[in-house]
Amino acid sequence: MGKRIVIVGMGFGGIRAARVLAGKGHDVLLVDRNNYHLFQPLLYQVATAGLELESIAHSVRAMARRWPGTRFFLSEVTGVDCAGRALRTADGTIPYDYLIIGAGSVTNFFGIGPVERHAFDLKELADGERLRNHILTAFERAATEPDPARQRALMTFVIVGGGPTGVEFAGALVELVHFVLSKDYPELQTHAARVVLVEASDRLLAAMPAALQGYTLRKLRSMSVEVLLNARVVDAGPERVVLHDGAVIPAHTLFWSAGVKAAPLAAALDGPTGPGGRIIVEPDLTLPGHRELFVIGDMAYLEQDGTVLPMTAPVAMQMGIYAGRAILAREAGRTPPPFRYRDKGSMATIGRNAAVASAFGVNFRGYLAWLIWLLLHLYYLIGFRNRVVVLLNWLWYYWFHERQVRLITRRETPSRERHP
């Protein structure tokens, strides 16, 4: 009889670990508080009315069906009894022989209370819908707002963080306004809408080569995104955003993508933590002193060749595959080699026909990079039907400059009520 292997978190790492371990004679239990895998990198396209939310999520049970020996358990994990080898959940305790934890990350507001209360972020499926409803409601309110200053504030969007999420969201949002909403709201001067991207360092896409950083900056500015470098947001209210130099931007929408930290579950493990609350793992991704407990993805802190591995999907995927194989190796009496991340490059899309990609030392930008981005995202999206629906939406947008999911599906919840 095989071992009881529990995998917590059906993100990029968790589902790859499950795939490796399925059908190998072990009893594999998949645990997540949601019944779906979320393709987070496209969440910003849900927020900008480009994709229906169902197309970037895929049922875990639909996947588990094809993975022999796996079962799914929908519950919230509340803690781990590392010594007793038992996982604590809201619906009971589960013993394990091996545990793989990939619970991901949450937004890091760095303790700036007013920002945390007023900002939107994009981590969960519902966040995409909530932000889309908020953006579209802001335009509806602007359409009937008699005061020009308030009207402009309703059409002003401040995005904090010049990483891939901030850049991609800024580009998609400005295109939504200029290509789509401009036609929807003939009564509004939509060209007066402002998309302001605030970045604390002196460059966008810090992980990219300098040439691509420059291209990204020029491209965004040509699309009329106001990029503020060396700038920080220090305060916020429902109708304004305050910068480090005291400048006030009247804006009804603040989007925060300036940092993430390990999911709260990391604090429940008996392990040393590094920056962002991430668990400092051994070279084989296990918790120090617990060779049966693997931590993968954004929760794991590991240095390689002197640099910390980034909190990205490719790292999580490779860690998930490694953890699965390491367990199989151990069960076969072999000692797994240490984990080693192979960097295949990074990319970000800016807008129509415009993206940047860096892979194997080669830089791509513009149309070719955009095409690579598109094909890779379709490839990694789970579920064949999802791929067809996403491709359909992208073609529609490409040909007709149309984003069809311009629905306000719920009355607006003011952002300040989101973090009670």
Added chain:
Amino acid sequence: MGKRIVIVGMGFGGIRAARVLAGKGHDVLLVDRNNYHLFQPLLYQVATAGLELESIAHSVRAMARRWPGTRFFLSEVTGVDCAGRALRTADGTIPYDYLIIGAGSVTNFFGIGPVERHAFDLKELADGERLRNHILTAFERAATEPDPARQRALMTFVIVGGGPTGVEFAGALVELVHFVLSKDYPELQTHAARVVLVEASDRLLAAMPAALQGYTLRKLRSMSVEVLLNARVVDAGPERVVLHDGAVIPAHTLFWSAGVKAAPLAAALDGPTGPGGRIIVEPDLTLPGHRELFVIGDMAYLEQDGTVLPMTAPVAMQMGIYAGRAILAREAGRTPPPFRYRDKGSMATIGRNAAVASAFGVNFRGYLAWLIWLLLHLYYLIGFRNRVVVLLNWLWYYWFHERQVRLITRRETPSRERHP
């Protein structure tokens, strides 16, 4: 300069009135509390994981773009000053020369308090998502429920009302369980799941010819739906449903489609009301004493050849077109002829390859009726992209017996909290 025409409600009637009146030199204002037109007849397919909710809704502004002279106003209508010719909304008062009201209907629980507190219904977009989440969560809970009786109750669904909605939902639900969830939940005896359809009269689909009623009953029973005729639900709790004869069905889900009544706005009009609070309109669909105020769709009560016009989409569509044309006729100095509904027939789908349709005195059933149903629903769905996505989902289901939208997008809200 043309007249100010206000249309309230972007349902089947409202959008057709708008289309008739667009580009005729009038100032047409479209008012709805949602920014989309909802294709209600397919809402049950959202609830049974067959369609994403975005695919059955279409942005009003996307439509209004192509209708010259129309504008959209997102607001909740609170009343009408019929004498002063002004519409009261949550965001201000709007004067009008002509007003067309098609605010639709709400579920009629006939004053049965416990049912109203515990039952689900399908009228709004959010209802479809809520019911889907509830059904899928019930199966997740059943998967870990040790008590066999409670487990079976979690997999028991009572549907009240043998009209088209009840029949279509029952068929789609039983197929979801037997074709899809049976593969998702190998740990559950899904064949023990119960779908109980309760109808107060002695037949299903009262508006259909007797031969099709018999076919529908036989077909549903062959699909293992328990059809109870001459039965009524008199009480309900979170875990049980009580019938008129005292029989108790342990069930966690109660779906109510046994009746509708006019939207509450009807009570705000100074007009005579008939059964279900519907406004008794003149033969030209106007409010008695107010030739400038038209009431269309489910809100209007009108008899034709001794029978009351039903509260259906075809009636609403024809009324919308009529109201638009009547205004144009009046403005041209002509008197419009009285409204006359042309009954083109009715239909309902039961399951895969099985539907009933009655048109122009001819009865169809089985595969042919199913194909007609499919094509007509695609035709009436608004938005070309929506049609493609819906067709894609249907083909997927047909070929692979798969319904992809098996997502629990929100933690369960107990049904009793839905009507505070």
